[in-house]
Amino acid sequence: MKKYKDPPIVEALCEFQFIPGQPWDITIPGIIYEKIKNQFPEKKQQMGIGLGIKPREAQLESRIEMLPPRMQFLRHDKKALIQIGLDLLVVNHLKPYPHWENFKPMILENFKIYLWVAKPRGIRRVGLRYINRIDFESAEIELESYFKFYPKLVSDLPQVYETFIAKVEIPYEEQRDKLILSLTTAVPERPGMISIILDLDYAMVKPEAVPLDDIETWIEKAHTNLENAFEACITDKCRELFGEEGGNNGCE
Amino acid sequence: MVVSKKFHSEYISFSIYKENTKNYHKLPLIYICSIQKLKQIDEETSIIAQEENKLKLLEELYILNNETKVKTFLKRNPFLIDILLSAENEIREVLEENISSLELELHKDPEEGFEKLFLVVKTTNASPEKLIGLLEKIDDEWYLNLDYETRKNFNIMIE
Numbered sequence: 402m403k404k405y406k407d408p409p410i411v412e413a414l415c416e417f418q419f420i421p422g423q424p425w426d427i428t429i430p431g432i433i434y435e436k437i438k439n440q441f442p443e444k445k446q447q448m449g450i451g452l453g454i455k456p457r458e459a460q461l462e463s464r465i466e467m468l469p470p471r472m473q474f475l476r477h478d479k480k481a482l483i484q485i486g487l488d489l490l491v492v493n494h495l496k497p498y499p500h501w502e503n504f505k506p507m508i509l510e511n512f513k514i515y516l517w518v519a520k521p522r523g524i525r526r527v528g529l530r531y532i533n534r535i536d537f538e539s540a541e542i543e544l545e546s547y548f549k550f551y552p553k554l555v556s557d558l559p560q561v562y563e564t565f566i567a568k569v570e571i572p573y574e575e576q577r578d579k580l581i582l583s584l585t586t587a588v589p590e591r592p593g594m595i596s597i598i599l600d601l602d603y604a605m606v607k608p609e610a611v612p613l614d615d616i617e618t619w620i621e622k623a624h625t626n627l628e629n630a631f632e633a634c635i636t637d638k639c640r641e642l643f644g645e646e647g648g649n650n651g652c653e
Numbered sequence: 654m655v656v657s658k659k660f661h662s663e664y665i666s667f668s669i670y671k672e673n674t675k676n677y678h679k680l681p682l683i684y685i686c687s688i689q690k691l692k693q694i695d696e697e698t699s700i701i702a703q704e705e706n707k708l709k710l711l712e713e714l715y716i717l718n719n720e721t722k723v724k725t726f727l728k729r730n731p732f733l734i735d736i737l738l739s740a741e742n743e744i745r746e747v748l749e750e751n752i753s754s755l756e757l758e759l760h761k762d763p764e765e766g767f768e769k770l771f772l773v774v775k776t777t778n779a780s781p782e783k784l785i786g787l788l789e790k791i792d793d794e795w796y797l798n799l800d801y802e803t804r805k806n807f808n809i810m811i812e
Contacts, residue, residue: 532699588725589725591725592725
């Protein structure tokens with residue numbers, strides 16, 4: 402598998418949605434925190450955003466309302482975090498991404514803690530996702546020079562466009578799994594730059610198709626499929642941006 | 654009534670829009686945002702993707718003057734994004750029908766030499782005295798409660 406000096410991964414995450422084995426208990430996030438606080442000591446509440454509507458005079462008025470929070474437990478450097486919500490566990494790692502050999506144990510360790518505390522019946526959905534951000538120090542690029550997966554316009558239309566989103570969902574393993582692949586423009590960090598996000602999300606979408614005790618095999622397979630998909634989406638010119646050897650690729 | 658992701662529907666949003674088409678100018682801009690976008694933000698578990706989605710939502714709440722500069726500034730100062738999402742509501746609570754538009758623009762502080770984001774509230778023809786009173790109310794009830802780092806990078810201006 403190819404290795405890169407400056408891999409484009411800005412975030413890797415593994416999201417588990419569970420089928421509960423017992424009613425949700427609001428003390429669950431607290432018990433999990435007790436078990437992980439040495440590694441993830443900082444607490445943050447991710448407020449949910451919803452739309453509130455209230456009657457006002459002769460009409461209705463809407464306002465943004467905050468919904469029940471999802472707890473985030475962050476490492477001191479804020480580069481890794483565990484999110485706990487209603488029947489939900491998410492393990493996130495931001496840039497710089499550690500090798501898969503380090504990220505995988507982090508996923509499995511926290512998965513085991515969640516199982517021990519929340520005692521779910523099964524997994525409704527699990528997704529392993531890699532978000533790659535590729536920055537170009539240029540005001541204009543030719544997508545086909547860098548990507549093999551990109552939006553293609555018919556020749557009758559102007560060929561220069563500003564923002565775009567290309568998204569496909571590809572079934573794997575007889576539709577048990579799905580690869581959600583998207584390429585979109587993103588807000589660049591500096592004016593005059595172009596930023597493109599290549600987002601690869603491999604998920605098991607058939608509830609309980611993977612048993613709780615077989616998750617390690619599934620994430621390993623998911624990771625292999627993501628690596629292959631990443632390499633299939635980019636050209637050699639794109640690989641040159643990351644500098645081959647010495648690092649990890651867009652999923653590794 | 655809170656429409657959460659559990660029981661909201663596009664239908665509700667559409668009904669409200671229909672009810673208010675005659676008074677459209679009075680509606681909070683949030684009406685223009687689809688409930689789907691809020692749902693996307695709420696359900697997103699990626700830190701990076703959620704930030705991108707929130708930036709897109711801001712585009713619908715505010716007019717962005719020199720859009721690229723404002724967005725790249727927010728990208729460098731992501732702690733302002735949530736503040737701006739709640740600011741729209743706070744300002745509308747106080748200024749109500751006096752608002753004609755809410756705009757975001759960057760100003761370079763000549764003394765400090767750094768850029769600062771301004772939320773510019775363009776108003777209808779209310780008297781300057783009344784507007785100053787309302788701005789003081791926003792300051793007391795909301796803006797001055799923000800932490801120092803936020804206030805250093807962000808201010809509100811009424812025109």
